[in-house]
Amino acid sequence: MIPSPGDGWIRLSPRKLLLDPFKAVGQAIVPVVVALIGISRSDMRFWPFIVPIAILGPLVLGAIPWLTTHYRLxxxxxxxxxxxxxxSTSTAPLDRVRSVDLEASLLHRILGLQKVEIGTGVDDDRxxxxxxxxxxxxxxRTTLLRRREVGQVPTPLDPREPVPTPLDHQGSLLAQIDWSWLRFAPFSLARLVLLAGAVGVLSQFGDDLPIWNEETATSLWEWITQFALxxxxxVVAIGALATWVLVSVAGYVVQWWNFRLVREHGSLHLTxxxxxxxxITVEEAKVRGVEMTEPVLMRLVGGAELSTLATGVEDGVTQVLPPCPHDVAISVGAAVLEHTGPLTDPLVAHGPLARRRAWLRQVRASLVLIxxxxVAVWWFDEPWWWxxxxxxxxxxxxALAGESSYRHLGHALADRHLVAGSGVLARIRTVLETDGIIGWVVTQSWWQRRIGLADLTATTAAGAERVLVxxxxxDVAVALADRATPGLLTDFVEA
Known part of the structure; x- marks a missing residue:
């Protein structure tokens, strides 16, 4: 039923009639082509019926969402x-809106459209x-964020009308793209997923490649062996390196083009x-901390990444900076936390017993591989020197990984923030507001009990919902928890 005029209901843009049919065709193109090929091999009598259905079906299905979707404020x-x-009718109280994210694919942008996702912080439902x-x-987006901030300012029924408010400003710029940061792209291994995907696609068609013809492969090998191995x-190493640099830089440009991080209307706004x-919008009142990551290769060139830990956002962790200089990550993190110390102060070392644990943890894993x-050497009757x-x-x-793991280990309590250092190859510093801690968990394995160590976990609603020391x-773990949240462990400390 279409809402009657005057009740405030608004349809989506009519250009959605062009968007959804394209999406429907894209989703149905493979099964439709397979079906048409199968029919063409069996009987051509059905083509006059199949072709119109294959063409008109996606158009009709694509038009239904526009005809049946309405919204209002x-x-x-x-x-x-x-x-x-x-x-179905979805509703969200305006004072519970936690994020308003906009997304536009290439087709959206061609049609002048955007997708709006409104988060309320309840089970990631949007x-x-x-x-x-x-x-x-x-x-x-502006209406919802301002309505959340100003509280009782009246909201017009038509969300396309601007809200009269004194908050009409551009906000403060925290960071924007600097193309000199491209030098960090090859040192971030995140793009290896793209290469792995490309190899997977090629493997699907590997059997049809001429190189797998025995004669072709033999002649190719004879040609290669004419040169020094x-x-x-x-040459192969240089080619692989050049490919990696090209893929990583291209991926960096595609992902972080026109990057801007702005503080406005009580939120961090990332485009x-x-x-x-x-x-992407992250409400600052819900940001409980940050996490600065320095991957092992990026650390060699002074790079780092920064994410926020918040409640009410999908996954709880939002990367707010691309791979960038370490100083930039610290300055933006300090601006978010409104304190510099948690990201720069030295951490308290955990001592020689923790170092031994870090070494043994890595050596124990290596024994499985050895x-x-x-077993493989024995099974295939190979020389034991392998x-x-x-x-x-x-x-x-x-041993190197164990020492690296220990050097990254540590903790601190700075400016009402709990700081935990972790990571094996990558150095990770997690900073959590003590106000965001809702409980503590102290665990000890049998080996830890023998040497007096423990794992201290701060539970929180933000990020991954736990910060591990x-x-x-x-005794240090209990004292740290008591200082971070005074009164929460009083009964246990006194006991």
């Missing part, structure tokens, strides 16, 4: 009504409006993206 709620046979005209989407290895643009190699070589290499790497002395 009341003085207290945003409401979305959708559905043809199974109708109200989605796909798609609004770009102007209307920005107006709706060392020279071939160097980024080349083909698909994203506009045992597997030994096991010795692998054991020496793996144990050396494990590993292998700290039991």
């Amino acid at each position: 009341t003085d207290t709620q945003i409401q979305v009504r959708r559905g043809l046979l199974n109708k 109200i989605t409006l796909d798609a609004l005209a770009a102007v209307d989407a920005h107006a709706l 060392a020279a071939v290895a160097v 980024t993206g080349l083909f698909t643009t994203r506009s 045992s597997g190699v030994a 096991t010795a070589v692998v054991a020496l290499v793996v144990l050396a790497v494990s 590993r292998d700290v002395r039991l």
Whole structure:
């Protein structure tokens, strides 16, 4: 049923009639093509019926969401009504709106549309409006964020109208893209997922490649062996390195194009993206801390990444900076926390017993690999010196990883923030407001009890919902928890 005029219900942009059919065709193209090929091989009599259905079906299905979706703002709620046979109405109180994110794929941008996702902080459920005209989407976002901030300022029934408020400003800029940061792209291994995906796609068609023809493969190998194998290895290594640099830099540009991080209307507002643009809002009142990560390769060139830990946002962790200089990550993190100390103060070391635990943890994992190699050598009747070589290499790497893990370990209590250091190869510093701590968990394994160590976990509603301080002395763990949240552990401390 279409709402009657005057009740405030608004349809999505009519340009959605162009967007959804394209999306429907894209989703159905593979099964439709497979079906058409199968029918063409069996009987051509059905083509006059199949072709119109294949063409008109996605168009009709794509038009249904526009015909059946309406939304409106009341003085207290945003409401979305959708559905043809199974109708549903989603509502969210305006004072519970925690985030308003905008996203636009390349097709959205061509049509001048944006997708709006409204989060209320309840089980990651979001109200989605796909798609609004770009102007209307920005107006709706501004209206919702200002309505949340000013409290009782009346909200017009038509969200496309601007809200009269003195908060009409651009906010303060915390960071924006600097293309000199591209130098950090090859040192971030996140793009390896893209290469792995490309290899997976090629493997699907590997059997059809001519190189797998025995004659072709033999002639290719004979041609390669005409050259020095060392020279071939160097060429392959240079080619792989060049490919990696190209993929990593291209991925960085696509993801972080036009990156801006702005503080406005009591929120952190992140915009980024080349083909698909994203506009993410994180309410500062819900930000409980930050996490600064320094991957091992990026640390060699002075780079770092920064994420916020918040409640009421999807996954709880939002990356707010691309790989960038370490000083930039610290300055932006300090601006978010409104304190510099948690990201710069030295951490309290956990002592030689914790170092031994870090080493043994890595060596124990390496023994599994060495045992597997030994079994393989015995099974295939290979020389036993292979096991010795692998054991020496793996144990050396494990020792380095154990020492690295210990050096990253530590804790501090700075400016009412709990700081925990962790990570094996990557150095991770997690900062959590003590006001965001809702409980403590102290655990001890049998080995930890023997040497007086414990794992201290601060439970929180933000981020991953836990911050772990590993292998700290039991008395230090209890004292740290008591200082961070005075009164919460009084009964246990006195006992």
